[in-house]
Amino acid sequence: MVEELDLSVFECGKWVKLIIKLKYYPMNSLTQVKIKNNCLEACEKCIADCLACIESCKQMKGMEQCVLLCERCIDACKDCIAASKISSLDRDISMQQCTDACYNCASECEKHDHDAC
Numbered sequence: 001m002v003e004e005l006d007l008s009v010f011e012c013g014k015w016v017k018l019i020i021k022l023k024y025y026p027m028n029s030l031t032q033v034k035i036k037n038n039c040l041e042a043c044e045k046c047i048a049d050c051l052a053c054i055e056s057c058k059q060m061k062g063m064e065q066c067v068l069l070c071e072r073c074i075d076a077c078k079d080c081i082a083a084s085k086i087s088s089l090d091r092d093i094s095m096q097q098c099t100d101a102c103y104n105c106a107s108e109c110e111k112h113d114h115d116a117c
Contacts, residue, residue, distance in 0.1 A: 039084070044077075044081070047077050050070040053109065053114075056114060056115065057070075060114075069101070069105040072101050073101045073105035076097050076098040076101035077101070079098065
């Protein structure tokens, strides 16, 4: 199951959402590690993609919302990465916020026909 999922742009929200869902299901530790590593890798890729998008769009007129959502997405991904190292309610909240931020950002970027989006 883990190997079939694609790590393309803005997949971070999907990985985080998967972790939130799977925490209620028993699974072996190797599967847990694979999923967590893929999630963290997706968050790091998402941060890089959002930084590139901001750099490309910050001077363009009408792209303010895109830049704002990319900034929020970066912050949420960073929080998710930091929270992944602890076991607490804060981690679950950070993961949900990351999922929401990634989906909002991806939805906005899909509206634009720019290479960075």
